[in-house]
Amino acid sequence: MYGPDNEEHVQSKEQTDRIKQLEKELKRVTMGHDIQKEATVFFAGESKKNMRP
Helix, strand or coil, X not given: CCCCCCHHHHHHHHHHHHHHHHXXXXXXXXXXXXXXXXXXXXXXXXXXXXXXX
16 A cells, blocks of 8 residues: 555654654753753852852
């Protein structure tokens, strides 16, 4: 059977949708990681400022 309703096409669409979902989640997690890194650098600098006599 050919066409948009055949099993291969449906599976391919499901896989494409899942890949898009995972890419979106990866972007969100990567952004969170980058924010945490920047915050760590910022607060480490602030901590050093407060420790100087």
